[in-house]
Amino acid sequence: xxxxxxxxxxxxxxxxxxxxxxxxxxxxxxxxxxxxxxxxxxxxxxxxxxxxxxxxxxxxxxxxxxxxxxxxxxxxxxxxxxxxxxxxxxxxxxxxxxxxxxxxxxxxxxxxxxxxxxxxxxxxxxxxxxxxxxxxxxxxxxxxxxxxxxxxxxxxxxxxxxxxxxxxxxxxxxxxxxxxxxxxxxxxxx
Numbered sequence: 001x002x003x004x005x006x007x008x009x010x011x012x013x014x015x016x017x018x019x020x021x022x023x024x025x026x027x028x029x030x031x032x033x034x035x036x037x038x039x040x041x042x043x044x045x046x047x048x049x050x051x052x053x054x055x056x057x058x059x060x061x062x063x064x065x066x067x068x069x070x071x072x073x074x075x076x077x078x079x080x081x082x083x084x085x086x087x088x089x090x091x092x093x094x095x096x097x098x099x100x101x102x103x104x105x106x107x108x109x110x111x112x113x114x115x116x117x118x119x120x121x122x123x124x125x126x127x128x129x130x131x132x133x134x135x136x137x138x139x140x141x142x143x144x145x146x147x148x149x150x151x152x153x154x155x156x157x158x159x160x161x162x163x164x165x166x167x168x169x170x171x172x173x174x175x176x177x178x179x180x181x182x183x184x185x186x187x188x189x190x
Contacts (some may be wrong), residue, residue, distance in 0.1 A: 002090060004100075005041065005135075011184055011185060012167070012169060012182035012183060012184030013090040013182065013184065014180045014182055014183075015090045015158070015160055015168075015181050015182070015183045015184055016141075016142075016157070016158060016179065016180065016181035017179065017180055018069075018173075018178070018180070020177035020181075021141065021157070021172075021180075021181070022057075022179075024053070024141065024157035024158060025057050025058055025059050025061050025141075025157070027157075028135060028155045028157060029058055029061035029062045029064075031155050032058075032062065032108060032137075032155065033062065033065050033066060035137075035154070036106055037051070037066075038066065039065075039066050039070065039106075040068075041062075041104070041106050042062070042070055042071075042104055042105070042106050042108060043070040043071045043072070043073070043098055043100075043105045043106070043107050043108070043133075043178040044058055044059050044062075044071070044073070044107075044108050044110055044189055045072075045073050045074065045075040045097075045102075045107055045108070045109055045110065045123075045127075046073070046074050046075070046109075046110045046111070047074070047075055047109060047110065047111040047119060047123055048074055048075075048076055048093035048094070049078060049093065049175060050072075050111075050170050050172050050175060051109075051110045051111040051112055051134050052074040052093075052108050052141045053109035053174040053175065054111070054112060054139075054141055054172070055072050055073075055074070055174045056072055056188045057076060058072075058081040058108075058110060058139065059071075064098060066132040071098030071099075071100060072098065072115075073095075073096040073097045073098050074093065074094055074095060074096045074124055075095055075126055075127070075130075076092055076093040076095045076097075076126070077119060077123045077125075078090060078092050078093060078123040078150050079092070079126075080119075080122035080123070080126045081118070081119075081122045082118060082122070083118070083184060084087050095126070095130075097130055098163070099108075099133075099155070101130075101131050101181065102127070102130060102131040102132075102133045103131045103132050103133070104132070104133070104134050105133050105134055105186075106133065106134055106135050106136075106137065106153075107127065107133040107135070107137070108137045108138070108139050108155075108162075109123050109127075109136065109137070109138050109139070110137075110139045110140070110142050111123075111138070111139075111141075112140065112141045112170040112172075113140065113141065113142045113143075113144060113168050113170060114138070114142070114143045114147075114151075114153050114156075115142040115144055115145075115146055115168075116146060116147060116148040116149065117147045117148055117149035117151035118148060118149060119153065120138060120149075120151045121149050123169050124136065131189065137157075138151070138152075138154050138155070139153065139154065140153045140155070140156055140157065140171060141156035141157040141158070141175070141181065142156075142157060142158055142159075142160050142168055142170065142181055143156045143159045143160070144160050144161070144162045144168045145159075145161055145162060145166060146162070158181070159164045160181075160183060162183065165185060165186055166181075166183060166184065166185070166186065167185070167186050168181065168182070168183055169181070169182045169184070170182075
């Protein structure tokens with residue numbers, strides 16, 4: 001999730017609930033299998049925090065579809081962000097690359113919200129330090145628009161056109177105790 005959207009939402013309303021999130025992950029899993037022609041060399045890498053949980057859920061859906069284990073890991077992009085000096089320091093998350101690595105594989109980056117594109121740019125930089133995948137694709141739960149870089153998701157759970165005065169907050173049971181996507185208004189500082 002981009003830091004710009006890490007603001008508190010007031011009067012947030014749900015735009016996706018648990019069953020909706022499960023359904024879009026199932027659809028994305030089928031799209032990955034179709035596009036990758038079986039997902040034999042697919043590796044899922046979630047971007048902390050919620051992208052990791054989504055990647056794990058997506059791997060489970062892919063395993064149901066393909067009847068084979070899909071490698072899944074996490075990719076911390078904290079040190080590759082271009083806004084480190086603009087925000088308070090944050091704790092490093094964990095990078096966990098599956099044992100067979102990513103060289104020659106189709107890496108699908110997984111994140112909760114696609115906003116400016118800067119998080120994904122940082123993830124691509126981080127990947128360069130880890131290996132050389134055959135291809136890199138992007139799966140996001142929500143695309144809210146407002147791109148600042150020429151980055152587009154290959155798999156989108158839901159497009160939610162937003163204004164810059166709005167926030168999109170994803171909550172997942174593993175981190176937040178429930179599954180929902182909330183759309184709200186940004187709180188202005190006083």
